[in-house]
Amino acid sequence: MDIxxxxxxxxxxxxxxxxxxxxxxxxxxxxFALTLRMTGDREAAxxxxxxxxxxxxxxxxxxxxxxxxxxxxxxIASNKALNYLKRKKILSFIPLTEKTSDSVSYExxxxxxxxxxxxxxxxAVNSLPPKQKLVFNLRFYxxxxxxxxxxxxxxxxxxxxxNYQKAIEKLRKKLEGFR
Amino acid sequence: MDCGTFKxxxxxxxxxxxxxxxxxxxLEQCDQCRNFYEEYVSLEKELNGLTIEPLSAVEFASMQxxxxxxxxxxxxxxxxFYNLFTRYGAGLVAVGFLFFVSLWSGFEYGVYYSxxxxxxxxxxxxxxxxxxxxxxxxxxxxxxxxxxYDYTQNNGYNSGDLLLxxxxxxxxxxxxNNLDLGDIL
Numbered sequence: 001m002d003i004x005x006x007x008x009x010x011x012x013x014x015x016x017x018x019x020x021x022x023x024x025x026x027x028x029x030x031x032f033a034l035t036l037r038m039t040g041d042r043e044a045a046x047x048x049x050x051x052x053x054x055x056x057x058x059x060x061x062x063x064x065x066x067x068x069x070x071x072x073x074x075x076i077a078s079n080k081a082l083n084y085l086k087r088k089k090i091l092s093f094i095p096l097t098e099k100t101s102d103s104v105s106y107e108x109x110x111x112x113x114x115x116x117x118x119x120x121x122x123x124a125v126n127s128l129p130p131k132q133k134l135v136f137n138l139r140f141y142x143x144x145x146x147x148x149x150x151x152x153x154x155x156x157x158x159x160x161x162x163n164y165q166k167a168i169e170k171l172r173k174k175l176e177g178f179r
Numbered sequence: 180m181d182c183g184t185f186k187x188x189x190x191x192x193x194x195x196x197x198x199x200x201x202x203x204x205x206l207e208q209c210d211q212c213r214n215f216y217e218e219y220v221s222l223e224k225e226l227n228g229l230t231i232e233p234l235s236a237v238e239f240a241s242m243q244x245x246x247x248x249x250x251x252x253x254x255x256x257x258x259x260f261y262n263l264f265t266r267y268g269a270g271l272v273a274v275g276f277l278f279f280v281s282l283w284s285g286f287e288y289g290v291y292y293s294x295x296x297x298x299x300x301x302x303x304x305x306x307x308x309x310x311x312x313x314x315x316x317x318x319x320x321x322x323x324x325x326x327x328y329d330y331t332q333n334n335g336y337n338s339g340d341l342l343l344x345x346x347x348x349x350x351x352x353x354x355x356n357n358l359d360l361g362d363i364l
Contacts, residue, residue: 017250021243024243024246028234028239028242029233030232032233032234033231033233033234036231037231042238045208046234046238046241046242049234049242050245053246054249054253057246057250058253063205117225118225118228118229119227121225121229122229125226125229128213139193140193140226143193143194144190150352160242161191164190164191165187165190165191166217168190169190171222171226172218172219172222175218175221175222175225176218
């Protein structure tokens with residue numbers, strides 16, 4: 001954590017709202033990208049990002065500064081995203097509305113590029129098991145080192161590496177099948 | 180270099196992959212690893228194409244507004260709880276103190292007189308009527324048996340001491356004349 005960031009966190013811990021708002025502004029894009037890639041739903045991603053910052057505000061007193069502030073935020077957002085997916089999965093088993101036979105149980109993120117291969121790949125990424133998807137997103141798109149991801153998820157580094165490799169293997173097979 | 184190590188390195192890498200001399204030689208010589216590498220590079224390229232639309236200014240403003248509202252609500256709740264505590268704290272402490280004093284005063288000789296005692300008395304009065312009206316009651320074995328049962332059921336350990344303290348002179352006389360108190364109590 002750089003000195004400026006550390007100072008902001010210290011001020012936010014003392015109840016300085018401006019410092020906290022600055023931390024929000026600095027981290028909003030990363031948190032939104034992660035939650036959007038995890039949920040595939042823009043509205044849900046906005047809610048989860050907002051909720052993650054609210055939790056951070058309430059719990060900032062317990063942040064010890066051993067890891068970076070953004071890692072701590074990633075941890076909060078990751079847990080919220082995983083809980084969201086869990087809830088959504090449970091709800092999908094409750095027949096509230098009739099589903100069409102070919103509907104998928106997850107939503108597609110609104111990727112800018114709409115080519116068929118990209119759609120297939122986006123579908124493959126979305127259909128990864130939640131934990132693999134989280135590890136994949138944190139590593140591939142957020143480009144975090146395995147050690148940091150392990151700390152965020154409270155898992156061993158080897159578990160995280162295995163999850164990532166499994167995700168990559170699934171995507172590689174998907175791409176192979178498409179060609 | 181073995182193929183497993185090489186593939187592991189490739190599949191864990193993100194972005195520009197640095198290959199040392201040994202790895203480059205292995206890549207040139209091993210068709211399987213070369214195919215794997217090329218597939219991986221291609222996959223990485225495709226995945227990098229899956230861009231998302233970033234958070235817009237409008238979306239952020241709306242999110243920030245909601246966050247502000249929630250933070251303000253949280254602060255108000257925290258402040259009101261603090262005010263409530265400072266305003267009524269002394270009262271709460273006094274009530275708590277009185278509660279503990281009342282609990283403590285229920286202890287005598289290490290026996291806790293709980294609601295069982297009240298229950299016992301209630302049952303006793305319900306079953307046998309008020310003590311003042313006991314003049315007509317005949318004290319016999321059945322009467323004593325019920326009395327003992329009531330005390331042991333509701334008071335458990337030390338029920339003997341309690342019973343002895345509560346007995347009327349008539350009841351005590353009956354027990355003394357008809358029963359071996361040591362065996363019973």
